[in-house]
Structures are given as structure tokens and as C-alpha cells.
Amino acid sequence: MSDKDTTTIVEALNLALTDAMADDGKVIALGEDLADPEGGGVIGVTKGLSTRFGDTRVRSTPIAEQAIIGAAIGASLVGYRPVAEIMLMNFTAVAMDMIVNHAAKLRFMSGGQTHVPIVIRTMTGTGIANGGQHSDYLEAWFAHTAGMKVVAPSNPADAYGLLRSAIEDDDPVLFIENIIAYRSTGPAPKSGSRVPLGKASTVHEGSDVTIVAYSRMVQEAIAAVEALGKEGVSAELIDLRTVSPWDRKTVMASAAKTGRLLIVHEAVTQFGVGAEIAAEVSSELFGKLKKPVRRLGGPYAPVPFSKPLESAYAPDAKRIAEAALALVR
Amino acid sequence: MSDKDTTTIVEALNLALTDAMADDGKVIALGEDLADPEGGGVIGVTKGLSTRFGDTRVRSTPIAEQAIIGAAIGASLVGYRPVAEIMLMNFTAVAMDMIVNHAAKLRFMSGGQTHVPIVIRTMTGTGIANGGQHSDYLEAWFAHTAGMKVVAPSNPADAYGLLRSAIEDDDPVLFIENIIAYRSTGPAPKSGSRVPLGKASTVHEGSDVTIVAYSRMVQEAIAAVEALGKEGVSAELIDLRTVSPWDRKTVMASAAKTGRLLIVHEAVTQFGVGAEIAAEVSSELFGKLKKPVRRLGGPYAPVPFSKPLESAYAPDAKRIAEAALALVR
Amino acid sequence: MSSNYEPGREIQLEIFRRMALLVANDEQTRRAVRTGRLVMPYYSYRGQEIIPSALCTALSDGDYLCTIYRGIHDMLAKGMPLKDLWAEVAGRISGTCKGKGGPMHLTYPAKGIMVTTGIVGSSMPIANGLAWASQLSGDGRVSVATFGDGASNIGAFHESLNLAAIWKLPVIFVCQNNLYAEHTTFEKCTAGANVAARAQGYSIPGVRVDGNDPIAMYTAAREAVERARAGEGPTLIEAITFRFFGHALGDNDSYMDQAQKKAAMEADPAPRFRARLIAEGLATEAELAAIEADVNARIEEAIASALAAPFPEVSELTKDVYGAEVAA
Amino acid sequence: MSSNYEPGREIQLEIFRRMALLVANDEQTRRAVRTGRLVMPYYSYRGQEIIPSALCTALSDGDYLCTIYRGIHDMLAKGMPLKDLWAEVAGRISGTCKGKGGPMHLTYPAKGIMVTTGIVGSSMPIANGLAWASQLSGDGRVSVATFGDGASNIGAFHESLNLAAIWKLPVIFVCQNNLYAEHTTFEKCTAGANVAARAQGYSIPGVRVDGNDPIAMYTAAREAVERARAGEGPTLIEAITFRFFGHALGDNDSYMDQAQKKAAMEADPAPRFRARLIAEGLATEAELAAIEADVNARIEEAIASALAAPFPEVSELTKDVYGAEVAA
Numbered sequence A, B: 001m002s003d004k005d006t007t008t009i010v011e012a013l014n015l016a017l018t019d020a021m022a023d024d025g026k027v028i029a030l031g032e033d034l035a036d037p038e039g040g041g042v043i044g045v046t047k048g049l050s051t052r053f054g055d056t057r058v059r060s061t062p063i064a065e066q067a068i069i070g071a072a073i074g075a076s077l078v079g080y081r082p083v084a085e086i087m088l089m090n091f092t093a094v095a096m097d098m099i100v101n102h103a104a105k106l107r108f109m110s111g112g113q114t115h116v117p118i119v120i121r122t123m124t125g126t127g128i129a130n131g132g133q134h135s136d137y138l139e140a141w142f143a144h145t146a147g148m149k150v151v152a153p154s155n156p157a158d159a160y161g162l163l164r165s166a167i168e169d170d171d172p173v174l175f176i177e178n179i180i181a182y183r184s185t186g187p188a189p190k191s192g193s194r195v196p197l198g199k200a201s202t203v204h205e206g207s208d209v210t211i212v213a214y215s216r217m218v219q220e221a222i223a224a225v226e227a228l229g230k231e232g233v234s235a236e237l238i239d240l241r242t243v244s245p246w247d248r249k250t251v252m253a254s255a256a257k258t259g260r261l262l263i264v265h266e267a268v269t270q271f272g273v274g275a276e277i278a279a280e281v282s283s284e285l286f287g288k289l290k291k292p293v294r295r296l297g298g299p300y301a302p303v304p305f306s307k308p309l310e311s312a313y314a315p316d317a318k319r320i321a322e323a324a325l326a327l328v329r
Numbered sequence C, D: 001m002s003s004n005y006e007p008g009r010e011i012q013l014e015i016f017r018r019m020a021l022l023v024a025n026d027e028q029t030r031r032a033v034r035t036g037r038l039v040m041p042y043y044s045y046r047g048q049e050i051i052p053s054a055l056c057t058a059l060s061d062g063d064y065l066c067t068i069y070r071g072i073h074d075m076l077a078k079g080m081p082l083k084d085l086w087a088e089v090a091g092r093i094s095g096t097c098k099g100k101g102g103p104m105h106l107t108y109p110a111k112g113i114m115v116t117t118g119i120v121g122s123s124m125p126i127a128n129g130l131a132w133a134s135q136l137s138g139d140g141r142v143s144v145a146t147f148g149d150g151a152s153n154i155g156a157f158h159e160s161l162n163l164a165a166i167w168k169l170p171v172i173f174v175c176q177n178n179l180y181a182e183h184t185t186f187e188k189c190t191a192g193a194n195v196a197a198r199a200q201g202y203s204i205p206g207v208r209v210d211g212n213d214p215i216a217m218y219t220a221a222r223e224a225v226e227r228a229r230a231g232e233g234p235t236l237i238e239a240i241t242f243r244f245f246g247h248a249l250g251d252n253d254s255y256m257d258q259a260q261k262k263a264a265m266e267a268d269p270a271p272r273f274r275a276r277l278i279a280e281g282l283a284t285e286a287e288l289a290a291i292e293a294d295v296n297a298r299i300e301e302a303i304a305s306a307l308a309a310p311f312p313e314v315s316e317l318t319k320d321v322y323g324a325e326v327a328a
């Protein structure tokens, strides 16, 4: 347990896993390089777990993502709560069958006789020159999959509280971590705290325009809100935290209040998560919005390697502020 | 070549493949049970091809979807035009890595040095009691993947013309066939005709409301338009044909004209293809629509087996007409 | 092969009882589908009954099973009640999955029937997870994944065998090699001598057995079960068999070697087993006929009860998606 | 092993030339990354140079290669020009992929370098497709997929070997077994005696060879190439080696057995090969030094030219997504 006032997302996640495993002997973990002989995860999120809880509960695996998710599913069917790591989000592509055809559907197909309380932790994001096959945000695939939940924290306290809730949730949860945000700091979580799934947080109240974001984009949006404030624009910032099911009520109330909505994510804009929110808000607040809903996401392109291109890929504070400003002016 | 006036989608597809292979020696085909010794495909779409073009060009494969798509990609990199069959759309889940991390990205990641002119044919749909793992429409995943094209014909002539265009296209195309529509008839395609990718067709002109659909849903929508006509409602029906990139111009012009838009698909509504279209139309025609854009799709649930549940899953003519009527009244 | 586990009379009769149930159930199902009383895709297992009958006789109720679309024989052999099964394939609310799963996705945890999958190869990775759970809890259960010969060429097969081997999981992989994957012959799509030989690549036992021989099949299964329970890890069993009614009921099976099919049907393992039991004096004609009459009566009762049951309400469509409604 | 293909002096010198280039290039790359002149994830191949040097000496320019993130040694050995390579890893528009691919996704079709993938296991299915193309056209080319030991446990490995075997594809699967997959040891994640032994499951040749021995590696590669060109199908080569600088440059390699690492570095195959060439009178110190001076000069020139080149315009971000703009 940490006594510090501030902590990083890596530390918060590590603490969440440690606390969850200490509290519930059914929580188990697996993934590539996860255990301490392998360094406790390539980023160190799982450091110390295998030493403390044993190497049958916390297991390094071969590079075999179908086997990883399959093992998690199987154990979850009989009472365990596996936390499986898929190292990078693009590698979910080799385990899609296990995730969408099995984890997401077994409760329904069994008529509720079984369920799959697994958490799939994965990391992603642009910013470290990882190129086309290691940087994608693919949350839209899973949001479109009935039975899955999708979570994407932006700060240490939420990372802790959401991971604890995800582990306790009775359904499969995809838990998205951003690589360059791992080391960003924030207020330390209260040990044992929970952040409920499906509830957004209003990071900053405002009256002129609503900005909805999640994962690292919240950090960029916070800077944008500050910049907007200096220009006399009062922006309300909502951190979705859970991407699916998303917090309709909070988003609608804010958009109704400000009459202007900007949705920000790192994933490709087209057919992305922003489309669902934009469609729903445009419909429900038809005739009540002051401006068309605006989406700011990645371009219709794979993630490029070259620095100037990669830097232009994901929205940043400047472009978020510009887009918000364009809605207000 | 067929001399008949009408034909089925199966026959049209078979003809398209036959003509394409006869015209271009670089067109090759592979998939499970594809060749004639195996019956020429489980539905018969590829019947006769291996006998006519030889069993090195037309190959039955093991059940190994990664190997199937990988082989198609490799051959396409050096000048071939493979048509790969993934028997049912849910099985794309075992080949997602090959499709999205490779086929869709190689042109971009190679800076345009290589490209992947493959067609992935697959079938899906509710209606034959195939249950949760054999019925999903997953086009939203691929529409969200930069570099992919997604095509979904609704009638024999389009099936022929779109498949010919898809095979000639220099980019990877996912080609979606509906199982229960296979035997539906329509005007026979002109041999050698092409339907361009990215162009919708206006199946029925109207002035009160625009209905956008694709794949089998167009057939239901046609019946709905007829029913609406009897109620004095003039509906314009647009068959998208290409789901991505979708024909913005045609859809916008129609929605601008009628002021009312209903989007219909069989896939889960949430985060589905309809969301993108709804978001774009709501934004571009902000203040000009008479009613909020309405989406009608599958429920947030896997596809159930039991007949009354399965029948209630996908939109049908009745529900389409009701939704359109609600927009008009 | 050691003969420690050769089945005696009681066990052979038990295998027969299960087999008789399976044979009759397949016949009734084919009839129900052909006459339109049931509307569903049906993957007949006729010809393969000995495999699960012997296998499940070697298992306990608590042991776990992951099976596939062609798996109703596996489920019945493992103990799924006929009424729950028939109501499910008839799509009724009283079905084991409330009619939502259907013939490809039956589940019945009370007898360890945990997953039925329609995706080739996918029974194996999940069985590993069940086995991991037993390893963690020390509950002594064994997990079984059954699958077809065609499934032995897909990636999940390889990943699963490797993981099971290095983790020494108490799991048994049972390949029901019926010589066809849909319309493609085993030889055409499978490299290597056979499926069992692939076990060597993982340093685990790979056993090729006549799946139509109850003695051989039971012995192989028992050995694998004992090995798993003793903590010695996984076994791959390749059980050779044949499916009599093509891939899916209604298939045109002109792709099949008709002489091979005829020979296989003439060598039908069910009457062969029956005749041997009588010939060897292990059972009388009357005893076996009584078993058969009993299963037929039970099946008919199950059909009647299934067809009389109500369908689910349409509101069921969006239930069982999540465990609890989410606040938002 | 047959010695038909044992390399003579010319071939050995050719292997040395490629190896010298690789050794120098890795050193320069590590320096550039460590000093911040290049910003990229770098998976050093130092210690593994003999494998592609010998392999590519056994190949022709027209033969195809699919390699992986740890694959710059493979590409250079196959003939990718240094300038195109360095400009690419520096993210410049003059890079072989206009800077869009980067170090994990280099392509250079003129020398048959068709795909570089960052997804473990994915080089193999695509190499099969290239080989299928050659089988169709009869162009006599051979396709090679290289990959790591860790990749031998993923599904795509299995699917690829099976397909290549039944289709008798002219393809060679080269597993560069450096004993680690990221931080996990080979033994911990791989069941079975070794990777090569898995070839048996597909009835294709599986050869385990000392990848650090140029003679053995060349001979194994030549045999596989001849076999493929003769239409006899695929070969799996497991080349044992070691990576000196951990998984990714900058890793804390405390997960490694330090004694094992020290021993491996002391047995560095590059100076060993160099010394043997001189000792056996196949080359003089001066000849080899001249080769080394030449590669160093060429690398420095490539670096200078790369770093002087412009970055791509931001408008490149949305180009090369489709071949042509779509009308709509």
C-alpha cells in the first residue's frame, strides 16, 4: 500500500492487482513475461505478483494469445477471475475468436448458466515510434461486440479503481492502458477504492462546450481546457473512463447544457467510438444543439513511423483547443 | 455465360469468378472445400472453377484461416489477384491479424512499394438457425480499418459487377454475401459488366424519407418501401453496395432532399456502421433535417438460436416501414 | 499399450448403455429434422458413438468437457439430460440454454459440460483453462476437449498442446478423426503421418486408437485420465472413426468415396459391439433389448416434452448479455 | 548431413562480407540510438549475423524474404541498400518506405524483401503465399520466412507448416533460436525436444543447426534451397544462436542468465569466423580489414545521407492508404 500523495499509472495498476489478489484467492493472472523471473511484465505492471502469490497463480506464457485468452476463459467458467495480458492491443487480432466468439458470448449462448469474468489488460498508443502494427486503438471493435465491456483510464486513481471494479465484474472487460501515459502521475488512489464501470467523470465543469475523451486523450484535453480558459472559453471536460457501455446520462446532460459537443479519441475517426456518441447525441438532442457534434480522432490511415507523421496522428491539446474553439466561435 | 433474364446471387457470383479467371490468368482462388472434388464450395459459389482452371489456381485448403489469408496476401504481393474464402464471417476472427495488421496495412507501411489486391469472400446472416457463432455481421470492424474496402451486394447484378470490380481493385476488399439471399433472384448481370466500388445505387426514388441499407436488408427495405407507398409515404431507398468507403454524396443529397434518414443493417446497432453515417449526416445537414437520423439494426446481443428470438433479431420489412413511418408522422 | 485398464463386463455394459442412447438419439434427431419437426443445422455423429461412450465411462461427473457442433453424442455420453437437450434443440425456454444456444452451443455445468463451440479448434484453449483451474484448486478434475481431424490443422490446436504440455495440465485432447473435414478428406489437408504423431513435437503421449473399438478406446481414455489425475500432464488421443451422414444433414455427399462409406457403414460399430457382448456371454439379447427399449422411451418422452414447451418470450433477446444491467 | 554443398573459399568470403556489414551496422545503430541520433525501438541482432549471411548467400536476389522486427540483419544480408535502410529508420522521405514503415516494417521488393512484420508468427503464412505464386508461375524462386524461437509456439507457425507441406511449397522456414522470447527462456515456453523436431508432425525435413557456424548454416540453407527449387517442398531450419543485447535496446536484462550470456558473448561467432578464415589461409588479415573498412565507410555515408534527408510532409499521413482515391 502506498502512502504517497501522488503516484503513476504503472504503480496504481500494480497496486490494484496486488490488492485484488490479496483480497480474493480466485484472482489469477497470465500473459507473456508476466512473472518475476521474466521481469514482472515488460513495463513492470505485474512486478512482484508471482513472488508474492506463487507462480501457478501468476504465470508467464508462451507467445500464444489464443491459448492465453482460452485459458482465462476456461478458468473463469469455474469461479476464477483471471486477468490476462495481451501485450499490445494490435495482438488482440490473433485472439479475436477467443474474445468475441467465446468470452463475450458464452453467458448468452448458455442462457446464463455460465459467465466469463475475465479482464484483458492491454496497452497501446502512438508516441514512441512503434509504427503501424503496435500503436492502434481498436476499442471500437469490442464496443461493437455485445457482452464485452471496455475500460480506458486516464489517471492513476481511475486506473486503480477501474481495474478493481473490472476484476470484480462478472463480465469480460477489455482494459486499455496507454503506453506513454504509464509514467504520468496523479493523486494516489485510496487503497481499496473502486471506480464503478459505466460512470464517466466530469474532470472540469464548463458552460460553453463539452469535450468527451478517454485514455491519454483526457490528458491532452485537460491542457486544451486550460488553454481555452485563457481565451475566455469555458469548456466542460468529461472523461468517459468506460467506453462501453458509455455513460449516456452524463454526456447528454452536459451536451444539453453547453449545446456543443466535441468527442476526442486516438483511434481512426471513421467508424470509431465517436460515431456512436455523435449519432446518439445528435438524435437525442435534435434541435437543441447550437452546433453540429464534432469528432476529432486519428486519420484514416495506419500509424506511421516517421516522427512528424506520428506526431500528427493523434489529436493533441492544440488541435483539441482549436476544434473546441471552432465550435464556440 | 448466362442467357437467362433472371438469375440468383449464387449463379451471379459463380459467373463473376468464372469470367474473372478466364479474363485474367492472375486471378486465383482458395478456401475450405472450394475445389470441385470437395463439391465446389459448400454453397456451390465456386463450382466448376477448379475443373476449368486447374487445382493449383483453385485450391481447397485445410481449416486454417490464418494460412488462407496469409497465402492470399503473399501471392498478391507479387502480382496475383487471390480471391480467398472465409466460409463464415465469424471465422474472420481467427484471421484478424492477417487481415487488419497485414493486408490492410502493407501498402502504407511499405510506402506504396507493395499492395495487397485480394478479395476476401465471406457469408453470414441470421435466418437459418445457425446461432451465436455463425450469423454475425462484423463489417464495422473492417470499415474502421484504414486500407480495407467493404462490399455487400443485395442482388445478382450487383453481386456480379461488384465482385468483378473487387477483384480488379488494387486494395484488399472484404466481400460479404448473405446466406439466405443466395437463392434470391433478380435481373441477370450483363456479362462483363462492372459496378464501381464506392457508388451507391438509388433503388427507389422518393421524397418523404430516405432509407439507407445494404446486403439482405435492401430486400426487406424494398418490401417496406412498397408498404409505405400504400400508406401514401414516398420513400427513397439507397442501396449502399459499398459499405466502406461509403457513398457520401448520394446519401447526403438524398437526406438533404427528404430531410429524414433511416439507416438499416443487420449488425448490432451500437457502434455499428449506421453510427458513422448518422454522425456524418447529422453533422453535415445540421439544421436542415426534419427529424433526427434513425438507426435500425440488430439488438445489443449475440444472435440467438430459438426461432422467435432469431426472427426478432434483424430488422424486417415491417419494422423498417414502422421506423420510416415514425420519421414521417 | 498396457492392459491395466481393460474394461470388464460392468464397464462394457455401461459403454453399451451410453452407446445405445446415442444411436437412438441420432436416429430420432435425423427423423425429426427430416420431417421438419425440428428446424436446425444438424451434424450427425452416427458412426462415432463408441468414442464418447467409452471416454465418458472413463470420466467422472465432475470432470469437464468442451465439445463442438458435432458433439451431441459427447454431451449425452457425459450425462446431459435428454429433456434439457431436446428442449434446447427445439429452441424452447425449458432448454438447457433457454433456447438461446441451440444445437451448436449446449452447456450443462451440472455434468461438467462447460462449452460447446461452433468454431473449429476452439474447444482446446478453453479446456486448458478449466484444467488450470483444477491445478490451482487441486480438485482432481480432468478436462477434456474433443474436436475433429480438421481441427488439428488450425492454430489453436498447436497453441493448446504446447501450453498444456509445459504447464502439465490435467487435460485430454480427443481428436475424433472421422476422415473428413466437411467435404475435404483427412489426407488432403493434413500433413504428417497422423494427428497422434504430432504429440511428439510437444513431448506428450500421442495415442492413435480405433475409436470404434470400445475396449481400445476405453483403455486409451483411462490411461489418459489416470495420467492427468496423477499430475503427469496432457495426452492427445486420435480416435479413428467415420461419420455416416456426411457433414451436415442434407449434404449432398457426392464428394465422399462411396465405397469407403459403404464399407464403413457395413462395419457399423454399434451392432458389432452389441453382437460381441452377446457372443462373449457378457449380456443376453433380452438385456440389451431392454436397454434399447428404455432409451427409446426416454427419448420419445423428451421429444414430446420439448415440443410441448413454450418458446422464449422475445424479451429474452436482450437478457443474459451482461450479468447485471449497467447503471448508465 | 550431406556435404555436397559445403562452401568453398569464395562462398565463405561472401558470407564474411555480409557478416562484416551486419556486425558494423548493428554497432552503428546501437550507437545512433544510444546517442539519440535515431529515435526508434531497436531489436539488436548482434550475435545472430551468421544465420542470414549464410542463408542469403545460398539464395538469389530474386528469392523472396519475409522477416520480422528483429530482421535488419536479414534485410542487409539479402541486399537492401544501406541508404534506403538508414533513411527509413531515420524516418525520412528517402527511406525505402518513405519513413512510414520504420525499423519494424522495411520492404525492398527489388531484392525480394517483401514483408517485415512486427507480429510474432506472421512472416510464415505470407511466405507461403509468395511460394504459391512461384509454384503457379514456375519462376523457380524460393521464399524464406525467418522468425524467432518464441514464434514457434503461436498458431500461425502450425498452420503455415501444414499448408506448406501439403502444397509442397518452395518455402524455407528459418527459426533463429536465440534462446529467448523477449524475457522468457526457450525451455520455459516451448514443449518438445526442440523446434526442428516439430517438422516431423508434418513429414517435412526439420534441421537443427548451429546458426553461428557459417559452414553448417550455409550447408543447411543450400540443401533447403535445392530441395525447394526442385519442387520437393518446404524445410524447417532451426538455427541455434544468441542475442547479445537483450530483447530491445535499453532493456534491463536481469532476467537473463548472466553466465550464459557472458559465455555466448565470449564465443562471439563474428571474430571466430574471421580468425578461422585467416588461420585456414582462406583470407589475409589485410583482405578482411579492407572489407571491414569498406562496410564502415559505406555505413557512415548512409547515416550522413539519411540524417541530411528531409522528413516526409505531413500530407503523407493519408497517402498510400488506398491505391487510388475512391470517387465518393
Ligand SMILES: Cc1ncc(C[n+]2csc(CCOP(=O)(O)OP(=O)(O)O)c2C)c(N)n1
Binding pocket: B032, B063, B065, B087, B091, B094, C070, C118, C119, C120, C121, C147, C148, C149, C150, C151, C152, C176, C178, C180, C181, C182, C247
Ligand atoms: C474456424 C472455423 N473455420 C471453418 C469452420 C467451418 N466448419 C465447420 S465444421 C468444419 C469441418 C471440421 O472438420 P473436423 O474438424 O474434422 O470435424 P468434423 O466436422 O468432421 O467432426 C468446418 C470447416 C468453422 N466452424 N470454424
Ligand SMILES: Cc1ncc(C[n+]2csc(CCOP(=O)(O)OP(=O)(O)O)c2C)c(N)n1
Binding pocket: A032, A063, A065, A087, A091, A094, D070, D118, D119, D120, D121, D147, D148, D149, D150, D151, D152, D176, D178, D180, D181, D182, D247
Ligand atoms: C502476436 C504477438 N504477440 C506478442 C508480441 C510481442 N513480442 C514482440 S517480440 C516478442 C518475442 C519474440 O520472441 P522470438 O520469437 O524468440 O523472437 P526474437 O525476438 O527472440 O528474435 C514478443 C512476445 C508480438 N509482437 N506479436
Ligand SMILES: [Mg+2]
Binding pocket: C148, C149, C150, C176, C177, C178, C179, C180, C181, C182
Ligand atoms: Mg472430421
Ligand SMILES: [Mg+2]
Binding pocket: D148, D149, D150, D176, D177, D178, D179, D180, D181, D182
Ligand atoms: Mg528468440
